[in-house]
Amino acid sequence: MTIRKKLLLFIPLLVVFANIIAYFVFQSGKVVQQSYDEMLGRILLIEQTSESAESNLKLLYAYLLNPRDDKAVQGPTERQLMQLKGRIQEVSDSAAPSFAEEDYVNLLATFLEQKQSAVLDANAQDPQSAFEHYIEAEKTVSYIHEEGQRLIDAELAYYRPIIENIRNKNERMNGLGVALFGMNALMGVLLAIWVSRSITGPVGRLVALAKQIATGDLNIEPQLRRDDELGVLSDAISQMSADLSILIEKDKQSLEMRRLVKELELLALQNQMNPHFLFNTLNVLSKLAILEGAEKTSDLIVSLSNLLRYSLQKLDKPVTLQEELDHIREYVTIQQARFRDRIRFDLHFDASVLQQQIPALTIQPFIENAFLHGVADMETGAIIALTLSRANEDVQIEISDNGKGMAEETRLSVLRLEGGAESGSSTGLGMQNVFKRLQLFYGKEGMVEISSNTGQGTAITIRIPVKKESERTDVSVVDRG
Incomplete structure (x- = not known):
């Protein structure tokens, strides 16, 4: 495997592993956060509903004392209470079994009816009946407070073991996250060391080989076979050393x-005199021998001349x-x-x-x-x-x-x-x-x-x-x- 492939493979794997750990921890925290949000949202809804009922009761009392404008008592405050009532019904349809809000919703409906009756009696110039409806509405608001507190207590009682379990799991998750983070860091360090050694180690050996060749020592020991670029470079240096040895031997x-x-x-x-002088002398001797009739002597002189010429040339x-x-x-x-x-x-x-x-x-x-x-x-x-x-x-x-x-x-x-x-x-x-x-x-x-x-x-x-x-x-x- 080449160095480039190693880097392209192991570094993304390490990043993916780290991202998986981070996503796992994030999802665990998200589940806990959602549970807290649902519980606190329902508790806050009940508190808002109780406060809205109390506001509507105060407006009704002020209207009964001075019935001049029924728009104030039947205005935004009443619409807010009706909206809260509708939201409680929606939560009731999708919430856990602990949120038993049916009685609470009925109390809100009763309160709205009593308020409407008191307003109608006040408009009909029947203050006695209007105040009687007000007294009933006041009692209903107290029941709403009590029922709301009961629902909050039931909600807390239901979620208390769940919250404790989530808290314990969260602590274990935090410990696991720390362990995974440490493991991830350790694997990153080990991977960095491994990749570094897989590069710097062979490079160091190649540097040592180059220094050895520079000193003239071409007796290079065979290197371990590698399939990456450094292996190709090591083979090239070994081949170069072998070629240098052959060239030096040649x-x-x-x-x-x-x-x-x-x-x-x-x-x-x-063993020679001046070649030209020697050959000229031999030629003179050969011709002289021929003139004197010594042909064998002439042949020997020619043979000697040829022998010397061959040896010298x-x-x-x-x-x-x-x-x-x-x-x-x-x-x-x-x-x-x-x-x-x-x-x-x-x-x-x-x-x-x-x-x-x-x-x-x-x-x-x-x-x-x-x-x-x-x-x-x-x-x-x-x-x-x-x-x-x-x-x-x-x-x-x-x-x-x-x-x-x-x-x-x-x-x-x-x-x-x-x-x-x-x-x-x-x-x-x-x-x-x-x-x-x-x-x-x-x-x-x-x-x-x-x-x-x-x-x-x-x-x-x-x-x-x-x-x-x-x-x-x-x-x-x-x-x-």
Whole structure:
């Protein structure tokens, strides 16, 4: 769940929960308020009715003493009493059983009739009868007061347990409201802490990862999987760290390759004079040998010239197996002029692999090592063989000899890139250097196998992956920058 969804879900839920609690408390108070209003409304209605009856009685008495205008006694005060009587009847139809107002309404009706009779007698010039009706009306008003007080007492008696119950419920409701309010506040605090930690905690870890990456330490431990935006950011940082590690490793390999090539160039420079002077001198010697009839000597000088030119000019780029094979032929020509018939060189190759690219001067050091350390001491029967073939998806290069071989400790030392029998080479290139360059060029290890036993010769097998011409290597052979 994303952080936005969390906020949009939990915050409205908290607000709704708080509103439910507030509405519940409000409704409880509203019920109590309605009960109080109904009870007080009926009590107030009875009090108003009693006061109105008393006012009407006083007006009747004043009229009987001075019967000049009957509009005063039958005016608004009488209409008010009749309205109150009607309201009491309405309340009687909808009120609780405690409001037994039938007798009270009858008393009000009797009072109004007695008042009307007194007014009629006064208008008929019968004061005696009018005062008799007044006395009856006065008694009726006293009954109205008594009945009203009884109704009020009955109302209070009926609602007293209800009010007590409501009061108790109200107290419990107040306690529940306080508890719910506290629970709501606690849930709000816990929710805020949870949401805060779900954001600030991962952010803090991401900051720590960023600081770790800034110090150059890319060994980042896997983070917990998250489904929100911070999880995406954490995955992006982890991927970035992994990509940086790969790029740094590639840069290291590129720098290592530069160092090796610079080392090769330096070693080549240490073993050469000025190239133009050297090549010109060799050309003069070759032509002089031809003039003197020494064609073999001329051929050897040309082979040496080609060998040196290849060593000096091909170190900064990969070459094909065809070019490497031509270079090996020149080298073998010179060595066979030295060893003559003591050593035979056998070459077998599959023409389909000759365009495969390899680092320059890859095979020649092994051939040179076979000459100098494998078969140099043999008087007859020495054989050095070079075979280029396909092996499944790889190109296989095998250099073998039937010389003195090497001890197991020496073989393991060579495979561990710890040196080995590599001294005394004319070009200064060792097998250790070749192993490292192959590893950097193809980006893999374990490409070389050595099989050898003392007195039984040595066989070196190199397996390189087939690379199309359109493919690029992960690490260039050399970078002149």
